[in-house]
Amino acid sequence: MDEQHVKGRTFSRYAVFYSVIAAIGGFLFGYDTAVISGAIGFITTRFDLQPGMVGWTVSSLIIGATIGAACSGVLSDKYGRKNMLVVSALLFSLGALLSAMPTGVAGLVIARIVGGIGVGMTSTLSPLYIAEISPARNRGRLVSIYQFAVVTGIFVTFFINAGIAGIGDDAWDVAYGWRWMFGFGVLPGLLYLVLLAFIPESPRWLMKRKQEVRALDILERMNGKEAAKSELNEILNLKEEEAGSVRELFSPALRLPLFVGVVLAILQQITGINAIMYYAPEIFKQTGAGTDAALSQTVWVGIVNFGFTLLALWLIDKVGRKMLLVVGSIAMTVCLFAVGYGFQSGITGYSILFFILVYVASFAISFGPVVWVMISEIFPTRIRGRATAVASFCLWAADYAVSQTFPMLIEGIGTARTFWLFAVVSAISILFCVRIVPETKGKTLEQIERQWQSGRR
Structure with missing residues (x-):
């Protein structure tokens, strides 16, 4: 084994260690999403x-997350990626504590909004931080750890909820279990708050603050001396002296990457994944499953989501982002049409479960992890x-819109047409990914920027 290979593997361990810590924010995201179920x-x-207040109690987290996501960019550009991750951990912890203590539903909603702000901030900053510290050769895999942490949080929370609910009887659960x-x-x-003390600041943010020495030290830790110097020169050659303004986002040079990032983010939600995640038991009950069977089938959804997200970590830097998005979109479209046909034809049993x-x-191998990777690197x-x-x-x-409208769509146009609507959106995503989305596999962040500037995709 040559010295360069040994060095590359050693420096990669630092990147993995820091990425795993940052990705714990995804676990918090998954926990807060699933605990309400x-x-x-x-x-x-x-x-x-x-019913209206039930919906508001569930979706109040998403309101907070939307606020957190909206303010995270400006704050992290000013105060640093690491510092704002610390703030997000504090807000999440505070929200969890306050959610256990309310005497009325208004207090619970406020607590969930507070925690949601932390979740929204970390949903932006964890993938962003990981992308900025990762070597180009395995950046996709490292950023995908965030999505793996999300599904792990959801998966683990199902068992935590069941364990706590089993401690006492129904009266105890109503009085104390949910708390x-x-x-x-x-x-x-x-735990996230403590572990964040062990990660460095993003080297690219440090370069924006003209702290080249600190940035070079961190890059050397990740990539080795030669690769770090080369990457530092790439950053310097782009002459990024000041943070861009919000107005600059809509300039001709940035319009296309912004369009790609926003559309991918929206497609991730409106292709129907959270309609299934939030309402899976009710969907399965419509196939003829009883309550216990519906809950068991929901656990299979969590297991499949977990397993195939793990597979995505291995594929994303081998196959590439674009290929995964295209193949995933095709398979999603076929399955959603099949689910709609099953409900339209009155098919019951395991056929609908199979296609779901x-x-x-x-x-889980495409839009789940790939979208987080791409919006953090393009x-x-x-x-x-x-x-x-x-x-x-x-x-x-988009998540809020889907979670609020899905029950209304089921009642208004029927289950079959609702899934066909998601299928049409998935079919549109195929065309979008084929024609518009660029391939970013193996490129440094600076090479991706030059790719946009040259007009190549």
């Missing part, structure tokens, strides 16, 4: 909630924080 029934009984479910989130929040699981698997450094925040804001807004 186990708690909402008890909360509804405890506070005698009407413990929320309060348990303080532990991963505080294949759909989830297709999403923007120029001087504007990356703000641009990523805009894309994340649009993602959360």
Whole structure:
């Protein structure tokens, strides 16, 4: 084994270590998204909630996340990626603590908004930070750790909810169980806060602040001396002296990358993934499954999502971003049309479950991880924080729209037509990925920027 290979592997370990720590923010995202599924029934009984208030209690987290995503770019450009990750960990921990203590539903909603702000900030900043510290050769795999952490958080939370609910009887769950479910989130929040002390600031942010010596030291840790000097020269050659303004986002030079980032973020949500994640038990009940069977089938959704996200980590730097998006979109389109046909034809049993699981698997190896990777790497450094925040804001807004409208679509146009609507959106995503989305595999962030400037995709 030659010295260069040994060095590359050693420096890669630093990148993996820092990336894993930053990606714990994704675990917090997954936890806060999933914990409500186990708690909402008890909360509804405890506070005698009407359907509209149930929806608001569930979606209040998304409102907070949208706010957090919107402000994260400006704040991270000014105060640093690491510092704002610390703030997001504090907000998440505070939100989890406050969610366990309210005497009324208004207090719970406020607490979830506070925690949601932290989730929204970390959903922007964790992938952004990982992209800025990662070597080009395995940046996709490292950024994908964030999405893997999200699905891990969802998966683990299902078992935490079940464990807490099993401690006492229904009366105990209504009085205290849901509080413990929320309060348990303080532990991963505080762990994240402690571990963030061990990661460095983003070298590209340091370069924007004219701290070349610190930036070079961090790049050497990641890539070795020769590669670090080359990467530092690339950054310097772009002469990015000041952070870009929000107005600059809409300049002709940045219009196309912004368009790609925003559309990918929206497509990730409106192709229907969270309609399935949030409402899977109700969907499976419509196939004839009983309550227990519907919950068991929902666990299979979590298992498939977890397993195929892990597969995506291996594929993304081998196959490339664009190929995964195209293949995933095709498979998602076929499965969604099949699910709609199943409901239209009155098919029950495991056929619909099969196509939903294949759909989830297709999403997990494509739009799930790839979108987070691409919106963290396609923007120029001087504007990356703000641009990523805009894309994340649009993602959360689309998530809110889907979570609120799915029950209304089911009631208004029927289950079959609702899934066919998602299928049409997935078909549009095929064309968008083939014609518009660039391939960024193996390129440094600076090479990607020059690729936009030259007009090549």
